[in-house]
Amino acid sequence: MKRVDIIGAATAFGQPKLGVDLGPDALRYANLIEEIEKMNIEVNDKGNIYSDFKVDASTHSRRSENNLKNYEQVVDFSEKLAAAADESVRAGAFPLVIGGDHSLSIGSLAGISPHYDNLGVIWYDAHGDLNDSASSPSGNIHGMPLAIACGVGDEKLVNIHKTGAKIKPENVVLIGMRDLDEGETRYIKDRNILTYTMRDIREKGISAVMSDALEYLEAKTDGIHLSLDVDALDPEETPGTGTPVGEGLSLWETLLAMNILHDSGSITSMDLVEVNPLLDEGNMTAEKAVAMASALFGRKQK
Numbered sequence: 001m002k003r004v005d006i007i008g009a010a011t012a013f014g015q016p017k018l019g020v021d022l023g024p025d026a027l028r029y030a031n032l033i034e035e036i037e038k039m040n041i042e043v044n045d046k047g048n049i050y051s052d053f054k055v056d057a058s059t060h061s062r063r064s065e066n067n068l069k070n071y072e073q074v075v076d077f078s079e080k081l082a083a084a085a086d087e088s089v090r091a092g093a094f095p096l097v098i099g100g101d102h103s104l105s106i107g108s109l110a111g112i113s114p115h116y117d118n119l120g121v122i123w124y125d126a127h128g129d130l131n132d133s134a135s136s137p138s139g140n141i142h143g144m145p146l147a148i149a150c151g152v153g154d155e156k157l158v159n160i161h162k163t164g165a166k167i168k169p170e171n172v173v174l175i176g177m178r179d180l181d182e183g184e185t186r187y188i189k190d191r192n193i194l195t196y197t198m199r200d201i202r203e204k205g206i207s208a209v210m211s212d213a214l215e216y217l218e219a220k221t222d223g224i225h226l227s228l229d230v231d232a233l234d235p236e237e238t239p240g241t242g243t244p245v246g247e248g249l250s251l252w253e254t255l256l257a258m259n260i261l262h263d264s265g266s267i268t269s270m271d272l273v274e275v276n277p278l279l280d281e282g283n284m285t286a287e288k289a290v291a292m293a294s295a296l297f298g299r300k301q302k
C-alpha cells in the first residue's frame with residue numbers, strides 16, 4: 001500500500017438526525033491519523049468534502065415527493081465524493097472514507113469500483129441498506145446505498161459518476177444483520193446474497209464468519225471494499241450513532257474481525273460511517289471507531 005488517503009465525507013443528508021456530518025472531525029479528534037501512522041503507513045488527510053447545499057435544520061429531511069429525503073443534496077454530495085475517491089485509487093492510495101452517514105457509500109463505491117473488474121464488498125452493519133424508494137419505510141437514503149450500488153433504485157443515484165451498477169450482488173457479503181426491512185429480506189433471498197445475521201455470528205463465531213466471507217470473495221473479486229457502519233456494534237459499545245439496534249457485535253469481536261481482514265491483505269478501500277458526536281457519550285464512539293480502523297491497518301490485539 002502506497003499510502004492511506006483520508007477523505008472526510010461530511011454529510012448528514014442521508015438521514016434525519018443533525019450532527020453526523022461532524023463525524024469526520026470527531027474521528028480526527030480521536031487521533032485517527034496518528035494511530036494509522038503508528039503502523040508505519042503514510043497518511044494523507046485530504047480534508048472534508050461538503051455539499052454545496054448547507055444543512056438547514058428547519059427543513060432537513062422533510063419527506064419529498066419521491067420518498068427520497070434531501071434528494072438533490074445527496075446527488076450533489078455523491079458526485080463530489082465519487083470524484084475524490086476515484087482520484088485516490090487512481091493515485092495508488094487506499095481510500096479511507098470517514099463519515100458522515102451511510103449514504104456516502106453511493107459516492108465512495110461509484111468512485112472506487114471503476115478501477116476493478118469485480119469489486120467485492122463486505123457490509124459490516126446492523127442494517128442491509130438495501131432499500132429502494134418504494135421499499136424504504138423512512139425515505140432516508142442511508143438505508144439505500146448498497147441497493148443503489150447494485151443498480152437498484154433512483155436513476156440519478158444509480159448513475160452517479162459512471163452509468164449503471166457499480167457492484168454485483170454476488171460479490172457482496174452482509175455481516176451483523178439484525179434489522180432488515182421486508183423488501184431487503186426479499187432482495188437478499190432473490191439474489192442469494194451471502195448474509196451473516198447476529199445469530200449466525202453467535203453460532204459460528206466471528207473469526208469463522210470473517211474467514212468464510214474472505215474465502216467466498218477472494219475467489220471471484222479483484223479487490224474488496226469494507227463498509228463499516230458503527231451501528232454493527234451493540235449500542236452499549238457505540239452509543240453515538242443515529243439508528244442503534246440492540247444485541248450487536250462487541251468491540252473485541254470487531255477488532256478481531258478487522259485483524260483477520262488485515263492479515264488477508266485483501267482489503268483495498270474502506271468506509272467508516274455513522275459516527276454522530278452529538279449523540280455520543282464523550283467521544284467514545286469515535287475512539288472505538290479509530291481502534292477498529294487501526295486494527296484494519298494492522299494494530300494487533302493483545
Ligand SMILES: NC(=[NH2+])NCCC[C@H](N)C(=O)O
Pocket residue numbers: 101102103127129131136137138139140142143144179180181229231243274
Ligand atoms: N446506514 C444506516 N444506519 N441505515 C439505517 C436504515 C434503517 C432502515 N432500514 C431504513 O431504511 O430507513
Ligand SMILES: [Mn+2]
Pocket residue numbers: 125126127229231232243
Ligand atoms: Mn446501520
Ligand SMILES: [Mn+2]
Pocket residue numbers: 102125127129142229
Ligand atoms: Mn448502514
